[in-house]
Amino acid sequence: MEGRARGVSPGPHPRAVLFDLFNTLVPGGSKDERDNVSRAMAKTLGVAPEGMATVVRDTFDDRARGNLGDLQETVLSLAQCLGVTPSDAAVASAATLRLEMTRSLHEQTWALSALEDLGAAGVLRGLVTDCTAETPLIWAESSLSPHFEAVSFSCLTGHRKPEPEAYLTAVRALGVSARECLYVGDGGSYELSGAEALGMSAIRFQPSDDMRGDTIDEDQNWSGIVITDLTDLVSRLA
Known part of the structure; x- marks a missing residue:
């Protein structure tokens, strides 16, 4: 991706950067992609494909x-919501489909x-x-795992997010204060304003359209720095 940024400086150089995961470090997966996995799970579990797609979305x-x-x-509970109690083998098979989807998203990371x-x-x-x-x-x-301290x-x-404890769990594990952190995310779950409410600076990462998945509760009213290449962070913190 070609880097682009707009907005004002995020302030003093942070001791730590906190990252969102989906649509920031890895693709988020589109609604269609996720629904297709749910439909495949349904065949394994013996439930209605569209019913499974709906219950997966509704229980997020x-x-x-x-x-x-x-x-x-979780898989067993989803099936039971649709009136079926599948075998342990069927549950394990359906769970594997969810794991394979998640692995695939991590394999597409652009953040290393x-x-x-x-x-x-x-x-x-x-x-x-x-x-x-x-x-x-x-x-x-995941190839991301070795690069995180918390x-x-x-x-x-x-x-x-944006509940404070979601951020503070990582902040405490890093041994820093919230004001010493920069938060980077695509803006889902009101995460940027949530980070700023704790005293963090924040930057929105905007993935390319072909890599961006669906966003839940997007922080549309937030304004500030926007980047399209994570390597831009390094030059900003140098």
């Missing part, structure tokens, strides 16, 4: 807060160079993501 908040349990418990450069410059890196049970399961194998997964903390 509960899944992102970990309210439905681990991945297999920027993360490496930030680490080399001594900047701490934290992840703050609204995610479902798949992301923690594949995190250790992570905050909503499905493990029970807190979604």
Whole structure:
């Protein structure tokens, strides 16, 4: 991507940069892509494909807060919402489809160079993501994992952005204050204004149209710096 930025300086150089995950470090996946995975799960579970696509979309908040349990418990709960109690083997097979989708998104990351450069410059890196049970399961194998000193997964903390605890879980793990952090995200989940409310500076990352997935609760009224290439962060913090 060709870099572009607009807006004002984010202020003093931060000790840490907190990143969103989907649409910031990896693609978010479109509604159609995610619905197709849900339909494939439905065939395995013996439920109606469109019913599964709908219930997966409708339960995002509960899944992102970990309210439905681990991945297999979640898949079972989704099937039961549609009136079916599938076998353990069917649940495991459907769960594998969710894991494969998440792995595929991580394999498309564009962020490694920027993360490496930030680490080399001594900047701490934290992840703050609204995610479902798949992301923690594949995190250790993700190429992103070695480049982060702290992570905050909503499905493990029970807190979604812009709730303060979503950010502060990572802030405390990094051993810094919120005011020493820069937050970078595409603007979903009102994450940019949420970060600023805690005293962080914030930058919106805008992925190219071909890589951008659907955004939930976009921070449309936020105004500030916008970049289209994460390597721009390194020059800003140099």
